[in-house]
Amino acid sequence: MSASGGKKAVVAALLANLGIAVTKFIAWLLTRSSSMLAESIHSVADASNQALLLFGGRSARREATPEHPFGYGRARYLYAFVVAVVLFSVGGLFALYEAFHKYEEVHAGEPNELLESRWWWVPLVVLGAAIVMESLSFRTAIVESNHVRGRESWVDFIRHAKAPELPVILLEDLGALLGLILALVGVGMTLLTDNGYWDVAGTAAIGVLLVVIAVILAIETKSLLLGEGASPQDVRRIEAALDAEPRVERVVHLRTLYLGPDELLVAAKIGVRHDDTAGEVAAGIDAAELRIREAVPVARVIYLEPDIPRADGHADGHPDGQSTREGLDQRRR
Numbered sequence: 001m002s003a004s005g006g007k008k009a010v011v012a013a014l015l016a017n018l019g020i021a022v023t024k025f026i027a028w029l030l031t032r033s034s035s036m037l038a039e040s041i042h043s044v045a046d047a048s049n050q051a052l053l054l055f056g057g058r059s060a061r062r063e064a065t066p067e068h069p070f071g072y073g074r075a076r077y078l079y080a081f082v083v084a085v086v087l088f089s090v091g092g093l094f095a096l097y098e099a100f101h102k103y104e105e106v107h108a109g110e111p112n113e114l115l116e117s118r119w120w121w122v123p124l125v126v127l128g129a130a131i132v133m134e135s136l137s138f139r140t141a142i143v144e145s146n147h148v149r150g151r152e153s154w155v156d157f158i159r160h161a162k163a164p165e166l167p168v169i170l171l172e173d174l175g176a177l178l179g180l181i182l183a184l185v186g187v188g189m190t191l192l193t194d195n196g197y198w199d200v201a202g203t204a205a206i207g208v209l210l211v212v213i214a215v216i217l218a219i220e221t222k223s224l225l226l227g228e229g230a231s232p233q234d235v236r237r238i239e240a241a242l243d244a245e246p247r248v249e250r251v252v253h254l255r256t257l258y259l260g261p262d263e264l265l266v267a268a269k270i271g272v273r274h275d276d277t278a279g280e281v282a283a284g285i286d287a288a289e290l291r292i293r294e295a296v297p298v299a300r301v302i303y304l305e306p307d308i309p310r311a312d313g314h315a316d317g318h319p320d321g322q323s324t325r326e327g328l329d330q331r332r333r
Contacts, residue, residue: 007057009141009169014050016137017043017176020130027126032113033190034102035183035202036123038095039130042179042210045091046172049083053165056080060260070301073260074225080164081221087172088214095207099200106196114199120191127184134180138173145170160231163261164221175213179206230256230264234296238266241291247284249273252307256299265301266292272306281306 021043028036056079064071106112114120145166149157158167186202189195230238235256242251249271257265270288272281285304292299 007054007165009137009144010050010053010057010165012140013137013169013173014047014054016133017047017050020133021047023126023129027119027123030119030122031117033123033187034098034199035186035206036126038098038203038206039127039179039183041094041098042091042176042206043130045086045210046176048090049086049168049172052079052083052086053168057165070259070265071263073258073263076164076261077221077224080168081218081225083168083172084214084217084221087175087210087217092207092210092214095203095210097207099204099207102196102203103200106200112190112196112199114187114190115194115196123187124184124191127180127187131177131180131184134173134176138170138177141166141169141173159220162224162228162258164224167220168217171213171217175209178209182206182209224258228258230258230266230296230299234264234299237295238268238292238299241295242268242270242288245284245288245291247272247276247280248288249309259301262298263300264296264298265303266296266299267303267305269305269307271309274308 021040024036024040024043027033028040053076056076059075059079060071060073062072062075114123145157148161148166152160154170158170161167182202182205186199186205189198189202229235235254238256239251239254242248242254252269252271254266254268256267259265270285272284276284285306288304289302292302
């Protein structure tokens with residue numbers, strides 16, 4: 001996935017949400033609409049999340065250290081998970097709390113400032129303008145995602161993407177657009193019916209929407225944090241690259257792991273001919289590594305362990321990743 005494309009979408013969303021947040025807060029101060037307050041906090045949470053994604057991308061570019069020999073690529077996954085937590089707590093839970101608080105006010109018959117204010121039209125204008133700005137941000141995210149999505153469906157793209165920025169922005173922008181529509185319905189129906197419960201319903205719906213999106217983001221980024229391997233297509237490309245090398249007799253077993261969105265670790269035990277010299281084996285490994293990198297460019301860290309088949313034609317490697325000594329010990333038991 002293009003890192004520049006993801007950054008472009010994040011910056012576009014950040015600028016849009018900063019502008020939207022300011023206008024929403026002004027509208028809330030003038031009308032005290034619960035839906036407007038929920039949407040204001042939503043925009044603040046979204047802007048904070050985009051700042052976190054940018055910071056995570058910067059942290060991921062740090063050089064490897066003895067303490068972190070494979071670098072900091074997974075920082076992007078960590079900050080994407082923090083985004084889900086912020087969206088859940090600051091956005092979703094706050095909106096649900098505000099809906100409950102507003103319900104108590106309406107139920108108690110307290111004056112509704114939205115209905116009594118001469119600025120009743122401001123939220124409608126602000127929400128309309130916000131929908132336009134958010135649509136432009138969403139369009140940018142869609143365009144940048146299409147550059148790398150290929151033929152995958154949108155659901156598969158969000159589930160399988162290794163770089164978290166574009167899926168996060170897509171879900172955030174979609175949630176923002178739906179939230180604005182819910183707020184517009186809540187405010188509009190309150191003004192049309194003089195019934196403050198519509199404002200409560202809009203606020204509660206925004207809270208539920210944000211909680212659902214946050215849970216989806218948390219589930220997807222959790223999988224990345226735990227460590228995901230290459231896609232089945234890339235695994236087949238790696239195996240084909242190894243099979244195409246004349247000095248590789250067979251692939252005993254293969255393991256892959258994403259160290260970051262743009263860095264794949266490949267570890268494999270390969271069978272070599274028993275009569276090859278050490279120099280020939282080394283040359284075969286070097287050639288196999290080049291073939292792997294040509295087939296899967298993100299395969300940047302490659303470890304190939306040569307193995308000589310036993311007399312019965314089988315290699316000593318074990319598909320479950322056990323060492324030869326562990327396998328022998330088990331057979332003795």
